Amino acid sequence: MSPQDELLSLRGISKKFGQVVVATDLALSVRGDEALGIVGPNGAGKSSLFSMISGDLRPDHGSVWFDGKDVTAQSAYRRTRTGIGRTYQVPRPFEHLTVFENVLVSAHQGGGRRGRDAYDHAASVLELTGLAAEANTPAGRLGLLQRKRLELSRSLGTDPTLLLLDEVAGGLTDPEVTELVDVVRRIRAAGLAVVWIEHVVHALVKSVDRMICLAGGRVVADGAPLDVLAHPDVRELYLGGGPESADATADEEKASP
Numbered sequence: 720m721s722p723q724d725e726l727l728s729l730r731g732i733s734k735k736f737g738q739v740v741v742a743t744d745l746a747l748s749v750r751g752d753e754a755l756g757i758v759g760p761n762g763a764g765k766s767s768l769f770s771m772i773s774g775d776l777r778p779d780h781g782s783v784w785f786d787g788k789d790v791t792a793q794s795a796y797r798r799t800r801t802g803i804g805r806t807y808q809v810p811r812p813f814e815h816l817t818v819f820e821n822v823l824v825s826a827h828q829g830g831g832r833r834g835r836d837a838y839d840h841a842a843s844v845l846e847l848t849g850l851a852a853e854a855n856t857p858a859g860r861l862g863l864l865q866r867k868r869l870e871l872s873r874s875l876g877t878d879p880t881l882l883l884l885d886e887v888a889g890g891l892t893d894p895e896v897t898e899l900v901d902v903v904r905r906i907r908a909a910g911l912a913v914v915w916i917e918h919v920v921h922a923l924v925k926s927v928d929r930m931i932c933l934a935g936g937r938v939v940a941d942g943a944p945l946d947v948l949a950h951p952d953v954r955e956l957y958l959g960g961g962p963e964s965a966d967a968t969a970d971e972e973k974a975s976p
């Protein structure tokens with residue numbers, strides 16, 4: 720990958736919490752037209768990596784580059800304004816505001832849009848995520864899939880060019896995961912780069928071009944999704960332990976037409 724192709728680049732990132740190592744000299748690049756999946760056991764440091772990309776957490780060493788600029792010293796707010804959007808594992812919308820108002824707040828605060836422009840943007844985001852019919856529903860009344868759609872909508876409200884998805888498929892039924900995968904497909908078609916951390920591996924396999932497996936603060940495998948899932952070290956990590964066996968998923972995907 721040439722530097723011109725890179726939208727996001729992590730260079731020599733290291734981070735520890737006391738004795739807990741979440742990243743060791745980690746390097747990673749994501750192209751502007753790419754969808755990257757991240758798998759790894761619980762506690763591998765996946766969400767911490769997102770926090771270092773979004774600016775919620777500072778690395779001990781190394782730098783974060785976005786769109787050709789070193790953003791390591793930038794606040795989370797500034798990074799949102801420059802095009803890094805993220806969802807959180809536990810969505811925290813404004814429960815008493817409607818779906819539309821929630822997205823409007825993110826279009827204002829995160830996206831810097833005003834007036835009619837913010838309204839139009841919020842409306843187009845809700846069309847994209849399939850939540851337009853619930854625009855006037857208070858966020859606190861949404862079911863789980865709709866809350867996930869709202870979490871995606873709030874991050875899209877900020878106008879990202881890179882979207883970081885943190886376990887958005889968690890807790891959903893299989894048919895709901897299929898609907899979510901469709902939304903992610905539409906988001907990609909709209910021209911966004913996506914990095915998606917997920918334990919529901921089959922959702923990733925259907926959605927991403929490339930996958931990495933993180934463990935012990937390092938990239939254990941990097942490549943095409945099925946190759947990563949078939950990697951001996953990844954199989955070892957997931958054997959009997961992961962929420963979804965990497966073996967079963969790789970075999971199932973190979974068998975499907």
Ligand SMILES: Nc1ncnc2c1ncn2[C@@H]1O[C@H](COP(=O)(O)OP(=O)(O)OP(=O)(O)O)[C@@H](O)[C@H]1O
Nearest residue numbers: 736739740741759760761762763764765766767768
């Ligand atoms: N702010 C913090 N202070 C101290 N320790 C932390 C902090 N944030 C995360 N950790 C620890 O760092 C390790 C990595 O956590 P992280 O949430 O990044 O892992 P993860 O791969 O996202 O896990 P999961 O798949 O369970 O969400 C864990 O041991 C966690 O307890």
